[in-house]
Amino acid sequence: MSTTTERPAGPTSTATRTVVVIGHGMVGHRFVEALRSRDTDSTWNVVVLSEEADAAYDRVGLSSYVGAWDRSALALSGNSYAGDDLVEVRLGTRAEQIDREARVVTTSQGEVIAYDALVLATGSYPFVPPVPGHDSEGCYVYRTLDDLDGIRARAEAAIARAASEGREANGLVVGGGLLGLEAANALRLLGLTPHVVEFAPRLMPLQVDEGGGAVLKGLISNLGVQVHTGAGTSSIAAQDDGRLAVELSDGTALLTDLVVFSAGVRPSDAVARAAGLAVGERGGVTTDATCSTSDENVWAVGEVAAVEGRCYGLVAPGYTMAEVVADRLLGGEATFPGADLSTKLKLLGVDVASFGDAMAATPGALEIVHTDATKGTYAKVVVSDDARTLLGGILVGDASAYTTLKAYVGREVPGDPGALISPAGAELGADALPDDAVICSCNNVTKGSICGAIAEGACDLAAIKGCTSAGTTCGGCLPTVKKLLVDSGVELSKALCEHFEQSRAELFEIVASTGIRTFSGLLARYGAGTGCEICKPTVASILASTSSDHILDGEQAALQDSNDHFLANIQKNGTYSVVPRMPGGEVTAEQLITIGQVAQDFGLYVKVTGGQRIDLFGARVEQLPAIWQRLVDVGMESGQAYGKSLRTVKSCVGSTWCRFGVQDSVGMAVDLEHRYRGLRSPHKIKFGVSGCARECAEARGKDVGVIATDKGWNLYVCGNGGQTPAHAKLLASDLDDETLVRYIDRFLMFYVRTADRLQRTAPWLDALEGGLEHLKAVVCEDSLGIADDLEAAMGRHVEGYQDEWKAVLDDPEKLSRFVSFVNAPEEADPTIAFDESGPRKVPVLLGLPTVRENV
Amino acid sequence: MTTLITAAPVDDVAPTARAVIRPGVLPAPGAKQWVPACPVARLVPGRGVAVLLPRGRQAALFLLPNGMIYAVGNIDPYAGAGVISRGLTGDRAGEPTVASPLLKQVFSLRTGTALDDPEVALPTYAVRVQHGLVRLGVPHP
Known part of the structure; x- marks a missing residue:
């Protein structure tokens, strides 16, 4: 080491002692502020080493950087200590080594700075789980402004490419805790569809319990965040197209444009360890209640400090530690009083609060829970075994009661503690109208049982479906069920399904007036979630009614019901029937001969329909194009027997x-x-x-x-x-x-x-x-x-x-979907079999499996 | 920093994760044979394809618009026909689903469970994507 030791005190300084602060995060900055405001005699010189090129900024609000991309907007006020000669901040300078004997710090620039007191405020570093491929290009952590710049560049490129490929750009966040949800929000603001993978069975496992986690998951999912709980990340593999294939421990995989690790943080204690300071079992520089480390001249504050063995990941306890050390350096007697870990946050616009003994760890503690699934709220209070003293609680979806409830922690609650969280609820009544008429013939449900279900509180179609099974099969009786609901006096939602609050007619108007031509576009602006077997075909039908594009073009292909998707009618064994159009029941002799020959060649069962045409049954999916070709060759076309048309x-x-x-x-x-x-x-x-x-x-x-x-x-x-x-x-x-x-x-x-x-x-x-x-x-x-x-x-x-058939025959890409197996296109489905021993050919079904096959 | 240091190191994640969600539905751990299905580019987002597996079994493989890839059994347990790959995908309260094209029972793509009938489930298969090729994991016989 050739450099001479610096004594930073300038000629004008009256200070006699120097404190070196390693780290200029939120807590480091608070320490400097606290010391400078109390050191009225100017006894301390302060040198701050900041590894980051930016002076202290609001790391808690990191996701607000997205959008404006203005670093100065996040800067903490007073972080340059302008006009204060006693504070010197060295940005982009890391502390490489501490020599406790000589009381000097060596920086990454090779300078050696002498100290009388050293304050470690190095914070934490993001923990990256050692998953194979964690260091692939496109993997990021979420901690600094620079991290966000990297994520931004990657995300913008991904969005441009995804748009050209007609897909969504997405990002995967590993970790569903506080920080993970913050990162997911950042991805969402960037325009990516965020996925969150959380190893614990619920989001924010440290703050909320299982019930709260379920409500939180619902709320977050509704914002378009895909939540995968109870799953770890097994591997990440870069693909040739630059995307990352991520394998989850639950056996699923996904393709993503980028990965952000927010799986927790670890104290940045490397430089302290190297200097021989005592560290905790799980990391962090061990201190006593005064934040003094095993070396009396060295102090630790913030996330790097293990105060009496415990690390705190919240900023508030860090600020308290900063105040304690500032006081001690000036001869005070302050000690760290412990921290209240109560938290109330708005994550992605969702209120989450957790206070006191939220997990009911107190022996004999009782829990009172109120969940409102429709409003998406969860409230829990934990009370003592005599149900009189409030111990803690959790609020999800609506945290307006947080302040009041927190005030009651440790005190006796006036009256019934359940009343603290229970809104006055009214039971929904409806007159039972018993009747023997079968409304749903698929499931043999009578009007009486439907009205009974309504009387028992089923107040929407989903609830009636759930408790009576009416309308769960073909859906043909749903309008009747709806009418029963209306007649019973229930205000009926026009919502098409859980993804669209609008009726079909309203969606039609929206499509017609906005010109939105994609399901994803419609969902993004007017719906929620990812769609289902109800809204997808409905939107497909609306799109088809308002344009002449082929129904299997582009994204529309994925919306069509199986019949429309294969342009044929699916039958009970998964084979299809083929109905060529015979306008007005007219057919030429040549066409009729061809139909007969096709039936013979493909072994199809032939039946004349009620609509004056001919139905050919038993075609396997891979046979359809060949059958159509022969029919098209004699001037026939699709009869749309498969469509709502x-x-x-x-x-x-x-x-x-x-x-x-x-x-x-x-x-x-x-x-x-x-x-x-x-x-x-x-x-x-x-x-x-x-x-x-x-x-x-x-x-x-x-x-x-x-x-x-x-x-x-x-x-x-x-x-x-x-x-x-x-x-x-x-x-x-x-x-x-x-x-x-x-x-x-x-x-x-x-x-x-x-x-x-x-x-x-x-x-x-x-x-x-x-x-x-x-x-x-x-x-x-x-x-x-x-x-x-x-x-x-x-x-x-x-x-x-x-003609939809001819258009497929003319399009190799569409044609390629008509295969039995994607990896064995020539192989016929071995489970398809027919019995021709009786008066007519009939399909033979597989025995229904009674045991689950787990592989 | 508003984050709490997470307790569990992630090395021992995988076996526990299987225990946490519904055991017996998710792919069981153990040696697997990775059966090639098709290039990722062959999959239409939102739709499925059928994949022939060794010993005459078949799987339904789905790519969702959000990038998730799932594989479940292709045989509809209600109908006894190999049609699940031709069902419509979507979600129910966030749970990714496929509806059988025959009688529209809805299954979770993650766990295979029939959402309205928890006693019934499709088998599930592990999925792996390498160099743009999708493979399904089936246990060695």
Whole structure:
């Protein structure tokens, strides 16, 4: 060491002693402030060594750096000690070595600084678990402004790339404690979808208990943070595209753009250890209650100090320690009184508070818990065994009672302690309306049991589903269940599902007016969570009703129900049935021969449908394209039998052949089917066209029924077969061809825009305010002034129609999805089998497994 | 710094983590054979694919839009048909899910459990991504 020892006291200084402070974090700064404000005689010179290039800043508020990216906004006031000659801050200077004998500190610049007192305020360093790949490019810690700059650069590049690849950019935070949630918030503010992996079974395991953790998880998840609790990070592997594949201990994996470690911190005690100072078992420089270390000239404050063996990770106890040491250096008698670890925070906008004996560790302690799942709040108080003294508690979601409750800790509570957290609740009553009628035929649920469930407190569809199973299978009875709920006087949520509070009609309006064309965009602005089997197909249908893009284009592909996704109807053994379109029931001999040959070649079971066409059953998913190709080759196309869309236009033979017919019903049926084919709607739509009043096409049992008169056509609407049959009602009489088509355009588009999910036209008309008269006014008199709009929308649909099968056959990327197994595309699913010994071919199902297979 | 020093060192995390969540549903520890499924790029975010496993078993592999990859059994325990890979994914109160395309029972992608019927579960498989290739972990016979 060639450098001479510096005595920093300048010529103008009157100070006789020097204190060197290692570390300029929040606590280090507080120490300097405390010392300078009390040292009225200017007896101490202060030299601060700051490893970071920035003087003390608000580390607790680190995530507020995101957005403005203004370092000065986080600077702690007075951190440059301007005008104070006795304080010198050396930024970007680390303490390399302490020589306690000589009482000097050697810095990373090679300077040697003599001290009379040394204060260690080195804080902590982030703990990075030794997971394989933890040092991969793209892995960060979350502690300093520089860390955030690194995360920012990576995140911005990731967002740009993800956008070009049509996916979300995401980031993984290892650690679901306070700091981890702070880091998740930073990622969220950066525009990434954050994932949080917490090894403990709940978030913030040190502050909240299991119940609070569950509510917290719900609240945080609703903010778009993906929470994985009870899982460790097993490995991180950089992929060729620069992303990181992370394997979790629960067997799941994820692809992420960056990883942030917030799995706790460790005291930065390396320089103290090297100097031979006593350290605690789990790290930290051991001090007594005066913050004095094993060397009387050396003190430790903040996170690096193990005061009487205990480290404190909160800033408030650190400040107290700083005050204690400042007092001691000036001859005072202060001691560290212990710390109140009560915390109240707003993490990602969610209130969390924990105070006193939050975990009920006191022997005999009793817990009183109040959870409100709808409001997303959790409140717990811990009381003594006689239920009179408040010991502590936890609040999640709403911490407004924190101040009051904390004030009661250790005191006797007036009255019932449960009243402290329990809001006055009112029981929801409803009259039971017992009835034998089966509402849900899938699960054999009667009106009586549904009303019973309502009476027992089930006040939304989800609750009724939960306790009666009604509507959990095909969902066809849900509108009826809804009606029962409304009739019972319950104010019914229009919410489509837990992800969208809007009704289908409202979402339709949102899509139409905002022009949002992606599910993720809609979810981000108007919904929550990631979607489900209810909202995804609903949004897919809305998107399809408002554009002519192929339903398997881009992100839309992931929204389609299995039937739409494979453009065929799934059957009970996972095979599909194929229905080519036969407009009006017309088919050429060549087409019929091809259908027969296809059935023979692929071993398909053939059945004629109720809609005048032919259904081919038993096709495996990988056979579908080959079957379609043969049908397309003879001029056939998809019949959309799989879609919530126009199915068939049934017709009688009409005036061309029939001696009674007064109009060409087949010609009209073919034209109508060609016009409306492929139109996606809230439910399936069926048409019928009859050539005379004998009504051989049963048109009045259809959503749109057209019946010939000697002057033209009568138009009937909103007839349904199905669960609740309804005859179609007359909308207009004696229409010419052109007016008929215009009215049907308006009617269909009005239905598509305003109906509920899976609501067929008859119940839609029932629920329509003003009923048939209103519908007549809208369609025939344009009372709402939207007729042009409706017709234009239908015009765009007709213009943009394309055969969905052919489009797949022409697109190798879409075609590649039609495989049995992704790793064995040629292999037929070995579990598919048929029995042909009986009168007809039937699928043979696997025996249902009764034992779980755990691998 | 508003952080408390976490107690547990993370070295001994993995076995405990399995004990913490529902035991018996998650992939059991032990030697695994890593069966190649497909390149990550082959997966459509939000959808699944079926993967053929040794001894005639099959798995349903999903990539979610948020980047998570899960693998569960492909056989629908209610229907006895290999269709789970063709179900719609989503979440229920944050829990990632897949709904069977047949009768729409909803399963957790994490644990395999049927959310409305905790007695029924799909098996789950460990997933690994290396050099852009997804593999599923199945125990050695």
